Amino acid sequence: MQEAMKKRAKELLASGEVTRVIGWKKNEFDYDITPAVFESAEEIDRDFRYDDFCGPNLSKFTFKNQKNDTKTLVFLKPCDTYSMTQLITEHRVNRDALYLIGIPCFGKIDIEKIRADGTDGILSIASEGADVTVKTLYGDKTYVKADVMAERCLACKSKYHTIYDELMGEEGEVMETGRFNEVEKLEAMTPDERFGFWRGELSRCIRCNACRNACPACTCESCVFDNPDTGISQKAAADSFEENMFHIIRAFHVAGRCTDCGECSRVCPQHIPLHLLNRKFIRDIDKLYGEYQAGEEVGQRSPLVNFTTDDAEPDIVRKGGK
Amino acid sequence: MPISEFKPKIVAFCCNWCSYAGADLAGTNRLNYPADVKIIRVPCSCRVNPIFILRAFQRGADGVILCGCHPGDCHYTTGNYYTRRRMTLLFSMLDYLGIEKERTRVEWVSAAEGAKFAAVMQDFVKTVTELGENKRLEDRRCKKP
């Protein structure tokens, strides 16, 4: 797939259809992949990558690196297309200046899972079908891909592309992978257990804001967390209140717009399961206001800027009707 | 602190057009409601951002109640329909984080419902008194000794 993508990107650059390409590039290590803008065939030949480490969602990167006066090619994995569709719905990117190519994804590898196994001194990693081969200073190791796949990919919601101008590979389908199982487990706990669980998770947050910076739904010109007047601006949380505050507010801001792309959990250096907050909102919305998947099609109306006159009353929470 | 001495601090966000007038009516009719309820007037219930609710807890509230016009009667036509969705989801999230769900409430109180306003406040204060002090969403730096 990588070679076909490179070829197509170079074709489109050569024909002048696009002048920039947004894709992934490898850095020092095989697993150290970052989004990048490519402007020439040479750059593509040298740096362009598409493999099982290309986790970053290019939609947010496109939002930050867009240009209005020229056309940019963007490669999108299925989950990235949901984010892109949502950004178009919210008028955060200029659709006319984009050429979107949908590409297949077979699940991305979470390097932390390999490291957690005590694997150190990694020289190279190759992922081929169900096998992941790691060459290290101390010898080679092989893993079963499913064991080292990112959490979000194990619970992948869709292999279907919600938007593209051109599709490479086969179109996939929306899937049912039990992504709400963990949420249900938490719901079944007592409030005290839940409180304990979240204290354990959220107290590790160092307020690096990586989750916000990577989130395709967080594209506000001036974020509440950057405004010193709100009293909740960027700083390490001083107590449990502030830890809760940041996460409740951020999850609330993206509720109804979060596509469950999983970027927030992926980038969190503290491995906080942020998806469990977003999925709670998604599930509540599904149950109370009808099934809703953000980023499914352009122009959808988010359930939080919508209503019906016979919506459930907030009391439903207190009375445990849900 | 023994339960009998504990007086909860309650913050009541009341929309200007119905609930605030309802509170006023409770007052002019000399209906009793606990003095621990501090009313904050807002133009419409949907003016209340989730941050306001959390901030009230941070600054020492033990319970936060939000009052607005009855659905369909909002002065701005549809404001409270949005309030309804937002608060339902917010309260559910608080519960999910293990924060007592009895500490937050939404009630619809019209300008003519002075008696309802008093009754709602009495009931809410009673519930929060039974729960005791807010410990799960507090900021100790904001609490007076």
Ligand code: SF4
């Ligand atoms: S990425 Fe993780 S550690 Fe950083 S602010 Fe978000 S939750 Fe906290």
Ligand code: SF4
């Ligand atoms: S909150 Fe997380 S899962 Fe949701 S859109 Fe943002 S990064 Fe993606």
Ligand code: SF4
């Ligand atoms: S946290 Fe809220 S204000 Fe900040 S960028 Fe995200 S949605 Fe916008």
Ligand code: FES
């Ligand atoms: S004006 Fe009372 S709820 Fe909107």
